Amino acid sequence: MSSRALARAAKTPYRGTYFDFLSFKTHADTDGVPSTPSIPHFYALAAQLDHIVRGDERSGKFSIVAMRGSDVVGALSVNAAKEMAMLRRVIAANARPSRADLESPAYDLRAALK
Numbered sequence: 001m002s003s004r005a006l007a008r009a010a011k012t013p014y015r016g017t018y019f020d021f022l023s024f025k026t027h028a029d030t031d032g033v034p035s036t037p038s039i040p041h042f043y044a045l046a047a048q049l050d051h052i053v054r055g056d057e058r059s060g061k062f063s064i065v066a067m068r069g070s071d072v073v074g075a076l077s078v079n080a081a082k083e084m085a086m087l088r089r090v091i092a093a094n095a096r097p098s099r100a101d102l103e104s105p106a107y108d109l110r111a112a113l114k
Contacts, residue, residue: 031082
C-alpha cells in the first residue's frame with residue numbers, strides 16, 4: 001500500500017472496520033490480521049471449493065489455498081502474512097501452479113509467477 005494512501009487514511013476520522021488501511025498496515029507489520037472473517041464464510045468457502053492446506057495447522061502458521069479445478073481462486077492465511085502476500089500475487093496473475101507444488105510448504109510461490 002502506498003504511503004500516500006496511508007497518509008490519506010490517517011486524515012479520515014472513521015475508516016470503518018473492514019477496510020481500515022492503517023489497521024491493515026499495523027497488523028501486516030506484525031504478521032497479524034486486523035479482523036477475523038465471519039465463520040459462516042469459512043464454511044461456505046470450504047463447501048464450494050477444493051482446498052489445499054500449506055504448512056502445519058498445529059503450528060499455528062499455515063495457509064489454505066482455494067482451488068476451482070486447476071485455478072487458484074482464493075486463500076486464507078493464519079500467522080503467515082508474507083505467504084498471503086505471495087498467494088495474492090499468484091491469484092492476481094492467474095498463475096496455475098500444480099496441486100503437488102501447492103501442497104508442498106517447501107515450494108517457493110515465486111516460481112509460479114515466472
